Amino acid sequence: MSNIREVAHAAGVSVATVSRALTSPEKVSEESLKKVHDAIQAVGYRPNLLARNFRAAKSFAVVVLVPDITNPFFSQVIQAIEDRAQQKGYAVLLGDTRETSKREQEYVNRVETRLADGVIQLRPQSMSASTQNIPWVNACGCEGTPGPSIRVDNIAATKAIVDYLISLGHERVGIISGLKDNPHTIDRLQGYKESLAAAGLVFEKELVAEGDFTMWSGQNAAKQFFQLTQMPSAICCMNDEMALGAIQTLKARGLRVPEDISVTGFDDINYAKYWDPALTTMAQPAEEIGKLAMDLLLRIIEGEDLSKTQMVLPTEFVIRRSTCPPPHPRS
Amino acid sequence: MSNIREVAHAAGVSVATVSRALTSPEKVSEESLKKVHDAIQAVGYRPNLLARNFRAAKSFAVVVLVPDITNPFFSQVIQAIEDRAQQKGYAVLLGDTRETSKREQEYVNRVETRLADGVIQLRPQSMSASTQNIPWVNACGCEGTPGPSIRVDNIAATKAIVDYLISLGHERVGIISGLKDNPHTIDRLQGYKESLAAAGLVFEKELVAEGDFTMWSGQNAAKQFFQLTQMPSAICCMNDEMALGAIQTLKARGLRVPEDISVTGFDDINYAKYWDPALTTMAQPAEEIGKLAMDLLLRIIEGEDLSKTQMVLPTEFVIRRSTCPPPHPRS
DNA sequence: CTGAAAGCGCTTACAG
């Protein structure tokens, strides 16, 4: 591996001139420039960016913390982040935390040890105290997340879904939630309750079934409703994957969706529109979230004080085939 | 940001001793060790790994090149790679190439400029000539890919699928392929042809519809079969996503799957078993592929000559609900 | 077991 000294030697100039030719060519004479470029060709030189970064005390990398990269919503956000990072000359270090704080900490260490310049956390969790002063942005988070964040209004969005279901005539609306203590669960449950209250319907505990945002859990949660003396006529699921799982269960047990029971999702992953029936869901602007999160993080890395920046992006309700009025509307 | 010198000062020892205390404590006396650790606490020191890596001339990072991280099969493989990398102390740089060689080259540059130690390419393509001497492994590739690779026997696997369809009584088996020049397309098409030939059936060009491995393209490709004077009674799709898209089209046009027409996939992504009907498909060992690819790359980075290593992993045929005998078997 | 010193490959004031 050749270095800058060999190039300098081959070109008959100093290493300083070679360095300048590479990073600020306007400071170098035409003549030197040519000699340097020729020498680079001759020697087959590639700059050692590890050395460059070390000297600049910057790694030009960011870590993105994601609970599960296999989730299509997250992978869409990540794709957008990566796209933006690449444009800006940054690398993205994949940090699949598998929901464990140990792994999360290992990745945070990477920035404390200068291997990354900041982190984007794709998860509705507040950052750990130890990370207070490292560049950090939370994306896909919730109400009340401290620090810079890009998110959606989960409460209002969920309320809008349930409002729609109620407007269709549903009076018994079940909900499949994430884990109880997940902030998304809390926010979206609140939206659900607000909608009920606004319609004068009472909140019934038996109408909420707990899942964990996976298809498998949606499938399971749906089964719980069959234990009830009266099934709900619609189920609002806190994400698409659980909705897809739930539909699977419902159909397997002989119910028609939506004729017998309506189902809604949240996210609008790619599969939603291909499903049978195509899923009515609340679309999140995944790409926009990723792009803005990256831009925000970069500005923070550059030193801007954006610690109070909270961006709330609009969602879009997409009505497809998985919802319709209940079988026997009372009205 | 404190450095090793401050720690040495605070501990009353030399920087060499601090360095040793950190990396080879057995060479340091108990007493010094304690002083150093106390000093580290006092100063709040975190080693600068960027400096460490620079000195070691290793980045402890690998780039994984993926055509589209949004594809659930790839994201599963990546998850396994990341898992393994993390265990071994390596970072994974995400390289979503969006199928463009320009972006691929930008990522390859990262290793030439020492920002990464090697690359895992998740794609059935041969490496570009310029990358001959950088640590490189191809995963999810094809027959004849030069250099180290981990893959599946695409020809045999596809032949097994079509054999099964034929054994069910199907004599007119359509196939939805990837882009014509994609190596996976070529290999899998060969498996298809071999199966036909073995059964004494003739290969008909009109029975192959071209897609590009996305659901959308599967949906489209399926439509082409409706133009035919006689529809196939089964469709073998070169991946799950196209199969899911195809099923969507088929059902939308009033056909029952599998009663009227059978459909098969390839990969066994998570969604396959939740689909309606659950998809019969050829499962690839995604995790195993990822894990082995990472291990292989690491050994190559360590200097082992594994340039001839080609691992072919077994697939597993998973029969679910999307296949059955044709409506009017001739036999 | 310990310390002084050299060096990894760059960049950048500082003089000229």
Next chain:
DNA sequence: CTGAAAGCGCTTACAG
């Protein structure tokens, strides 16, 4: 415009 030199934060022969 150019070069000699210092320095980024570490590690590691080399002496002791």
